[in-house]
Amino acid sequence: MRNDPGDLSVSIRRLDWTPTMLVVEWSDGRRAEFASIWLRDNVPADRDAFSGQRLIDVADLPASPRIRRAELRAGALSVEWEQECAQACFPSQWLARQAAALEDPSERWRARLWPDGAARDAVRDFAWATPGTMGADPATLADWLRRLIVEGMAFLADVPTEPGTIVSALSPIGQVAATNYGLVFDVRSVVQPENLAYSDRGLGLHTDNPYREPVPGFQALHVLVAAPDGGESLFADGFAIAAALRQESPGDFEQLTRTAVPFAYRSRDALLEARRPLIQLSCAGEVIAVHYNSRSIAPLPFAAATAERYYGAYRRFAEMLRDPRFALRFMMRAGDLVVFDNQRILHGRTAFIAARHPRHLQGCYLTRDSVRSRAALLAAGPEGGA
Ligand SMILES: [Fe+2]
Known part of the structure; x- marks a missing residue:
């Protein structure tokens, strides 16, 4: 098997350079190109030795630095630039890691889509752990977090069903973030609910709180009391549905990515409003977030001439969310806890009858960056965080 250029076992076999470009040939035959300005911007001596933070600004660099000389010294790349005294030394392993990142910066954590939700089995096809196994073994936690990010959803079992336990169960996973619903919110049927989640109605597929800034990154739901009939949980991969829409109705997909939709929430203690597209793209055109919550979409601010076109795309997406092929159905038991990416899943x-069975879940939101940070630190190993 060919080595990954990020593999620390590769070394530099050959160097070619011009004043503006340097080409490295690795020991496995692969090549990487580095611009002179990129190398000059990453001179190790321009970073603080302890924190690794950059000491200079791009405006401190020569506008068009030209390489005067480049050579290999003891396996490291040594570079000098014209009209500068400084000499930079780039460790070959560092360059190899950068080459891998330049090729595909996000490959390691790339989403694995599951368009076949109805054919999936929550127990068989997603990561499961218990608070005990997660706490005892960093490798179990590392793998669980990796799958949470890649698949968008993962489960814990045997979480004690005392109220509030969710907070300690989530402590190895990420930072819990308080909202106007509190640090922990109770999902159970109440009289005159401020949010229809706090009723016994069925709820269609949605993401939470698109009216908030930032939108909650991950959501956790812990079942304290399960309803024996009804109250079945539904999950679907929004990225997979967006990909299907992009393929089947590219014009509708474009409408949903280019139009900011107003979302709003009002209660006695909060008035929240935000605008965002139902499908959000990265600069590279990849789907990076899905926001859909029919309960909190405010009146759409469209002129009569454009409303019909948008409503067509909006309706098409809503119909796909009702398509049973995408939805995984799962009856969670007391003690089960699900964590999912609230901007993807x-x-x-389904409805339940609160008068007959007092279904009770507790929920929390976790910040997106803290979960990814835990995953990245564990993946990097004990030395990686330094
Ligand atoms: Fe929800």
Whole structure:
């Protein structure tokens, strides 16, 4: 098998350079190109030795630095630039890691889509752990977090069903973030609910709180009391549905990515409003977030001439969310806890009868960066965080 250029076992076999470009040939035959300005911007001596933070600004660099000389010294790359005294030394392993990142910066954590939700089995096809196994073994936690990020959803079992346990169960996973619903919110049926989640109605697939800034990154739901009939959980991969829409109705997909939709929430203690597209793209055109919550979409601010076109795309997406092929159905038991990416995985539930069975879940939101940070630190190993 050919080595990954990020593999620390590769070394530099050959160097070619011009004043503006340097070409490295690795020991496995692969090549990487580095611009002179990029190398000059990454001179190790321009970073603080302890924190690794950059000491200079791009405006401190020569506008068009030209390489005067480049050579290999003891396996490292040594570079000198014209009209500068400084000499930079780039460790070959560092360059190899950068080459891998330049090729595909996000490959390691790339989403693995599951368009076949109805054919999936929550127990068989997603990561499961218990608080005990997660706490005892960093490798179990590392793998669980990796799958949470790649698949968008993962589960814990045997979480004690005392109220509030969710907070300690989530402590190895990320930072819990408080909102106007509190640090922990109770999902159970109440009289005159401020949010229809706090009723016994069925809820169609949705993401939570698109009216908030930032939108909650990950969501956790812990079942304290399960309803024996009804209250089945529904999950679907919004990225997979967006990909299907992009393929089947590219014009509708474009409408949804280019139009900011107003979302709003009002209660006695909060008035929240935000505008965002239902499908959000990265600069590279990749789907990076899905925001869909029919309960909190405010009146759409469209002129009559454009409303019909948008409504067509909006309706098409809503119909796809009702398509049973995408939805995984799962009856969670007391003690089960699900964590999912709230900007990717849509969730919902079937109706239940609160008067007969007091279904009770507790929920929390986790910040997106803290979960990814835990995953990255564990993947890097004990030395990686330094
Ligand atoms: Fe929800």
